[in-house]
Amino acid sequence: MLILLLLLILLPHNVCKKHSSNCTADDDPLPIPHEFYQPGDLIIGGIVSQVFNFHNTPSFTLQPAQMLFNEPMSVSKNYQHNLALAFAVKEINDNPNLLPNATLGFHILNSYYVPRMTYKATLSLLSTQRRFVPNFKCDTKNKLITIIGGLTADISVNIATVISIYKMPQMVPNEDSQYRGVVRLLQHFRWTWIGLMAMDDDNGVRFLETMEPLLTENGICFAFTIRSPKITYLQEAIDLLLEQGDAFTVHNRTKANVYFVYAEPAFVFVLRMMLFLAPFVSLPPLHKVWIFTCQWDFASFSFEKNWDIESFHGAISFTVHSNQPPGFQEFLQDVSPTWAKGDGFIQNFWEQAFGCSLKNSHVLGSSSKTCTGDERLESVPMILFEMSMMGHSYNVYDAVHAVAHALHGTHISRSKHRRLAEGGNVRPWQIHHFLRSIVFNNSAGDTLSFQENGEMKKGFDVINWVTFDNGSFARVRVGRLDPWAPVGKELTLQDDRIVWHKTFMQGWPVSVCNENCSPGFSRKKKEGQKFCCYDCDPCPEEMISEQMDMGACISCPQDQYSNKHQNQCVRKDISFLSFKEPLGIILTWLAIAFSLITAMVLGIFWKHRDTPIVKANNRSLTYILLFSLLLCFLCSLLFIGQPRRVTCLLRQTTFGVVFSVALSSVLAKTITVVLVFIATKPGSRLRKWVGKRLANSIVLSCIVIQVGLCSLWLSKSPPFQDTDMHSLPGKIIVECNEGSAAMFYSVLGYMGFLAMVSFTVAFLARKLPDSFNEAKFITFSMLVFCSVWLSFVPTYMSTKGKYMVAVEIFSILASSAGLLGCIFPPKCYIIVLRPELNNREHMIRMKI
Incomplete structure (x- = not known):
């Protein structure tokens, strides 16, 4: 069949002149009864989908004509598409500045929603008026210049199959970009578990094949897909209802509260029938969030006008952007059964919209009441007809104006003095270039243009459908989809304007497989x-x-x-041992208190420097020891406060050197005690070593070694300010990184070595019979010192942050206080409280 049609199209155009007998009124024995024709120099063709034939199930006992279900039914709302085209043509013809030397006409035919009738309607447009002779033109007056495509994608494809051979422009909007808008809508409301519904045909399959991977890519899952088979006969609709009812019952129990529907008219008819009849066949109510593609327009047959539409309350649809051209509603008020001579749709529309019968007419759904012809369109329920221009009608309106501006551009580029209709100056394919390049503002204030691929650059409106108990509804514009906006910003929504179904009482509906995971x-x-x-x-x-x-x-x-x-x-909080916190305050006061006590002892010894008890055991070493202990107490203050670069360099090295001075002084005093005892024996050769020179040498040599270690430490890997982010939860420890742990423990170990030597020597000399012997006190002080520092190492390594610093400060204070408290209190007692004992005679008498 298609090959035959192509052969007919490819026949030469001039055959009609030689065989004019072929162009007779009898050439089309079965003309399309529903058409709307207005003559003009240039004709715009239109294929609409308004009238539909219901059929009973085929029977071999009846003629095909007898199987028609009464008369054709009209989707009366679609009649507005015809009126939009007629209104646009009237505007253009009334405009003296647009196509001044030519008039536009139009020829609209019905597709009846079936491919074969769509092909015939298209070929009829390409034939001579009222004669079905494809590719033959028996006159040159009515020149078809373009065709405006059908309501659905398959109708438009069927039209394109024929007219593509003629390179004729076909005005069809691209609907694919709305799918990404739906994805953005789902992401906006966090709906990740939805149902998909479509007709089981090529368009439905293409829809599902497009949506399923698109949803997956964007983190959205489909809980199920429902594919409804095409309905050819009325009985099939009833059988399908019972069949799909069980499936809907199962899907209704899922957690998917959002259904995305590819809203072809045939599928929407089945859906509405199922929802309407659900209570009568014991099906549960299906209260969901319905999302419809741009084919959805609440179009209904006349017998559906009393069907409950409450289930669609709160539905959301993407519709082609529309506006209201001025004068359109006034134009509608002039429409009547006799308003236009060539309108073959008006009778069917009028009778089904108003439920009455015109003369000599019997239409399904009409009553015995006779139409007066004075009925007003504004009184028709919105579900059957709307006074405001709908999205598809606005597309038709814009398409007509686009063709007119393209023709006007062609006229200007050729000649300002020749009529467009004369001499075949304009061919359909010649206006393609002008369609791509035109930019104009229509009467509604919208700017129209085309992309390079010929697609009209129009966005989509997001419509929220609000239904009322009386069967009426309102379409509320709640957003806009701009496919040419930057990625992620294509969709803009006004959430506060959206009305949801009453079953969703709190906030917007939730449609997820399981409860959302909370933060954390x-x-x-x-x-x-x-x-x-x-x-x-x-x-x-x-x-x-x-x-x-x-x-x-x-x-x-x-x-x-x-x-x-x-x-x-x-x-995180900054953590360090501060002077302002209790622990820091306590340690500071302890350091200052011990420093004052040490300074007081040093003052007492300086004041009584000439007394025997001060002179005993080397007075100079006593002064060195007391002064170093004073510095030991004060150097602990370097460990308190926020670590800085200078304090990090000084505190461990200062502590190491000062403590080495104190320990070397103790060691020198202990060795001096031993040498004095040995040197007092007759014939001892060590007498020459007893004196200040030996003690000073011991102190100096010990200090030099520690200073060398500290100098090496500072030169190779000095301590530095550092932060520890991980040791304590919620804390940033500001600390001094020792740089080299080996050098730190070397310095510490050297002090331990001096302490152990001092302890050993003092322990061996503790029982020497000398009244001036300090060995017992030094032994005990070294025992305290070693105990403190032996417990320091494991405690220091097991603590973190400021408590590690506190452990070291405590060890410094405790060991220093041990030296001070074990050596000097007995002497201070005698000097201050028992001065009568501080004489040489008493010391000699105490000699053992």
């Missing part, structure tokens, strides 16, 4: 199920999730930590 949790996939179905696992320690349904927890920056709910990162 991350998703964990359920085995064997789609990725939208998951469990919620708490975030690991030091990790957070700030948003709902995060796929994985994230780590906090190093200077932050997770709060107890693990949903937010909190800046």
Whole structure:
């Protein structure tokens, strides 16, 4: 059949002149009864889908004509498409500045929603008026210049199959960009578990093949897909209702509250029938959020006008952007059964819209009441007809104006003095260039233009459908889809204007496979199920999730930590041993107190420097020891406060050198005691070593070694200010990094070595019979010193932050206080409280 049609189209155009007998009124024995024709120099063709034939199930006992279900039914709302085309043509013909030397006409035919009638309607437009002789023109007056495509995609494709051979422009909007808008809508409301519904035909399959991967790419799952077979006969609709009813009952129990519908008229008819008859066949109500593609316009047959539409309350649809051209509603008020001579749609529309019969007419759905012809369109229920221009009608309106501007551009480029209709100056394919390049504003104020691929650059409106108890409804514009906007910003919504179905009382509806994972949790996939179905696992320690349904927890920056709910990162507190906190204050006061006590002891010894008890055991070493202990107490203050570069360099080295001076002084005093005892024996050769020179040499040599170690430490790997982000939760430890742990423990170990030598020598000399012997006190002081520092090492290594510093300060203060308290209190007691004992005679008498 298609090959035959192509052969007819390819026949030469001049055959009609030689065989004019072929162009007779009898050439089309079965003309299309529903057409709307207005003559003009240039004709715009239109294929509409207004009238539909219901058929009973085929029977071999009846003639095909007897199987028609009464008369054709009219989708009366679609009649507005015809009126929009007629209104646009009237505007152009009334405009003296647009196509001044030519008039536009139009020829509209009905497709009846079936391919074969669409082909015939298209070929009829290409034939001589009222004669079905494809590719033959028996006159040159009515020149078809373009065709405006059908309501649905398959009708437009069928039209394009024929007219593509003629390179004739076909005005069809691209609907694919709305799919990405639906994805943005689903993401906006966090709907990740939805149902998909479409007719089981080529368009429906293409829709599902497009949507399923698109949804998956954007983190959305479809719980199910419903494919409704095409309905050819009335009985099939009833059988399908019963068949699909069980499926809908199952799907109604799922957690999917959002259904995305590819809203072809045939599928919407089945859906509405099922929802209407659901209570009569014990099906549960289906209260969902319906999302419809741009084919949806609440179009209804006349017998559907009393069907309940409450289920669609709160539905959302993407419609081609529309506006209201001035004068259109006034134009509609002039429409009547006799308003236009060539309108073959008006009778069917009028009778079904108003439920009455015109003379000699019997239309299904009309009553015995006779139409007066004075009925007003504004009184028709909105479900059957709307006074405001709908999206598809606005497309038709814009398409006509686009063709007129393209023709006007062609006229200007050729000649300002020749009529467009004369001499075949304009061919359909010649206006393609002008269609791509035109930019103009229509009477509604919208700017129209075309892309390079010939697609009209128009966006979509997001419509929220609000129904009322009386069967009327309102379409509320709640957003806009601009396919040419930057990625992620294509969709703009006004959430506060959206009205949801009454079953969703709190906020917007939820449509997810399971409850969302709260902040502080991350998703964990359920085995064997789609990725939208998951469990919620708490975030690991030091990790957070700030948003709902995060796929994985994230780590906090190093200077932050997770709060107890693990949903937010909190800046860590700076931690160091401060002078202002209780621990720092206590240690500071202890250091100052011991420093004052040491200074007082040093003052007492200086004041009584000439007394025997001060002179005993080398007075100079006593002064050195007391002064070094004073510095030991004061150097602990270097460890308190926020570590700085200078304090980090000084505190360990100062502590090491000063303590080495104190320990070397103790060692020198102990060795001096031993040498004095040995040197007092007759014939001893060590007498010459007893004196200040030996003691000073011991102190100096010990100090030089420690200073050398500290100098090497500072030159190779000096301490520096550092931060520890991880040791303590919620804290940033500001500390002094020792640089080289080996050098730190070398300095510490050297002091331990001096202490152990002093302890050993003092222990061996503790029982020497000398009233001036300090060995017993030194032994005990070294025992205290070694005990403190032996316990220091494991304690120091097991603590972190400011408590580590506090341990070292305590060890400094305790060991220094041990030296001070074990050696000097007995002497101070005699000097201050028992001065009568501080004489040489008493010391000699005490000699053992």
